[in-house]
Amino acid sequence: MASISPECTELKRQYDECFNKWYSTKFLQGDVTPECDDIFRLYRGCVWKAIKEKNVDQLINDARKERPFKDDEEVDVEGSSSS
Template sequence: MADSLAPACTPLKQEYDSCFNLWFEGYLEPTLANATETSRKAHYARKAEEFEAKCGKVYKEYQACLQGAVKERGIEPMLQQAREEHPLKEAPPLLPKEKK
């Protein structure tokens, strides 16, 4: 795992990365291949709740640390400019599966 933008944030980054990697392994459970849309949605809702319970606190602490480092280094105006020039867009809807 790489160091954080700010050395003071590196321990939080490492803690978050470890937590996320463990959580993500379960998120990718292969049992969903033949699941109904309802059960898939329920699974992902449970996984979102699980992420918040296990990793949410350290994620917020890490983000707060990073925000401080971004402000301290004067990077904030560049980030804002990039967001204005290239805003994130919603992903296009998934196409329905072709019938075989």
């Protein structure tokens, strides 16, 4: 499956491959040590860049104003927790 932006698709493929390998060979065996964080951060950055370029970030912010998180935890538009 392609990503939100063609520029992000290769990073998505790399992350999916890393995650699926980690999940099947490590996580299911009880090893929860993360192994794909670096590629995930790169992919997430690419996705958020595309979201901003397409002005989807404003739609996300508007939706969050209309329907705040139930636990009152504030999350910024880029997905990191601020509490």
